[in-house]
Amino acid sequence: MQQHIMAFRLTTKSLMRYAIALHASFVILLLGVSCKENDKPRRAIPDCVQLRIDTLANSTIINSPTQVLRYQYQGESVYMFRGGCCDQFEFVYSGECVYLCAPSGGFTGMGDGKCPNFSLEATHEVVVREDD
Numbered sequence: 001m002q003q004h005i006m007a008f009r010l011t012t013k014s015l016m017r018y019a020i021a022l023h024a025s026f027v028i029l030l031l032g033v034s035c036k037e038n039d040k041p042r043r044a045i046p047d048c049v050q051l052r053i054d055t056l057a058n059s060t061i062i063n064s065p066t067q068v069l070r071y072q073y074q075g076e077s078v079y080m081f082r083g084g085c086c087d088q089f090e091f092v093y094s095g096e097c098v099y100l101c102a103p104s105g106g107f108t109g110m111g112d113g114k115c116p117n118f119s120l121e122a123t124h125e126v127v128v129r130e131d132d
Contacts, residue, residue, distance in 0.1 A: 072124045
């Protein structure tokens with residue numbers, strides 16, 4: 001009888017160790033998943049850009065912009081609103097929503113000519129919004 005009780009204690013102790021190890025593994029797994037390198041804090045989208053995004057998202061306009069991208073261009077964050085199709089300009093705005101240029105699009109595909117080197121100078125592309 002005593003031998004049977006001792007076996008039960010060992011089993012309970014082993015189960016406790018297993019449960020603790022399993023719990024610790026789960027916590028480590030969660031920390032590893034939540035601390036990926038790509039999960040750096042995101043910069044806030046300026047209110048005026050967010051308002052423009054929300055307005056377009058709720059719009060019934062056919063071929064409204066389907067993608068908003070953030071770039072670093074000439075030392076500041078800028079936002080490009082890309083159209084869905086059909087020779088639409090890709091408008092670039094400053095973080096204060098001041099229109100800067102349309103580097104591409106239009107009938108020629110060359111934009112409005114106000115920032116001909118945008119594709120060479122713009123860096124750090126980040127997708128801010130994208131339609132399904």
